[in-house]
Amino acid sequence: MVIEIAENAGFCYGVMRAIEIADRALEKHKKIYSFGPIIHNPQVVEEYEKRGLKVVESIDEIKGPVLIRSHGVSPQMYSKLKEKGYEIIDATCPFVKEAQRYAKQLYDEGYKVIIFGDKDHPEVKAHKGFTDYTAVVINSEEEANNIKATRVGVVCQTTQSVERFGRVIGCLSKRIRELKVFNTICDATEKRQKAAKELASRSDLMIVIGGKNSANTRKLYEICRETAKKAYHIETEKEIKPDWFKGVKRVGITAGASTPSYLIHRIYNYIKSLS
Template structure:
């Protein structure tokens, strides 16, 4: 059985940067906390804990030391509270997320109704909403748009891990309802490359395995995209989740991974599948 890893898979620049900043903070010997999980990868978060990097639900739970802002970003008020408490703040917000935050803030400042294409309960989106002054409309797709918009001047930004198709659908639905429409495509290039490579690979293999946190939005979307091309798709975090029955009569298995999945986790999955093929 042959195993092929997608051309673009695994950790992106934003995640690598966040992990590096957390490791550097831990190396100082000071108490280090992240505001929520640094990235949506439970295994990586557990590894950080072994280095002394703990997860805090909020700034109020941190007495002293360093606070690392997660890659998904946080509302501006959270950073302000951390600084007021005398905490050292290390901002590990992904640069692509920071760009979405800035565009949302600028649109709100200039009087646009801000529409964010994304998941309302996702921490990245919650942070973008806060940068827009808390008044943004969040929609997962065009069908989620409200019947009435507050104004005909609308600005659009998008969660960095969304699909281009969802953004396009929302924009097309807004065009006839607006007099002025500004659109910022804030989907990160790493997401686009991973989605394209996953789709292409899923078309050519007998089974597809998607590696990454079950709580990871971008990994979940990779699985959704693969299922559009192949019915035999499985989203897992660890080798222990693999069922050999998935590969019955499979000659070629494809593997891809979300942008928060380190390469060593991908390697372990590939090794496990290859051993099954040799058995």
């Protein structure tokens, strides 16, 4: 059985940066708070909790320095955190910040702002704040066809698929008189998706590693499922069933932006041991 790891699998620049910022903050403060998990990977979150990074769901639970994760926060939330009076450690990914700036710019220029993405994703919720919560979030061509406005400005959740974004923009461009689009899909996502698709096209089975709650991992899984004969989304090797590999000659592995390389290699070695 040939096992191959896709290029650009695993931690992206923004996640790596957030982890490094968290490491430095933990050295300095011993206990810090994160509003929501630092990254969408339960294993990494657990490890960091043991080291003193407490994940909270409500602002009232924050009792010390607070880390803003790579997804960023809305300006309204930032002000509330500031009011608490604790140090703010901002690990928002610079590419997410760029999308936030564009959302604000479109709003200030009077466009009806559309965010292409998942309405429940923290990054998208934060983007909405930059438009004073007037932006409409869409996630399909059907929803794009329901937009009624003459001046529309679009930004995109950084981890969305390029193809789907293109199709939605195609729909909007047929109906909207003035359309301004900022392609805010980040390079890391595009490169990871391309490499996964390429590997899936020459694999019998794809293993996609990453948190089940990670949007970018779920998207990678979608791409792999459409391209390879079989694909599975797992968080750890414990979910792997040896049956999956019966008659399989080529296995491809890819991983979402929140997956550490040690986990990818551990899973690679586990699959190798099965063959």
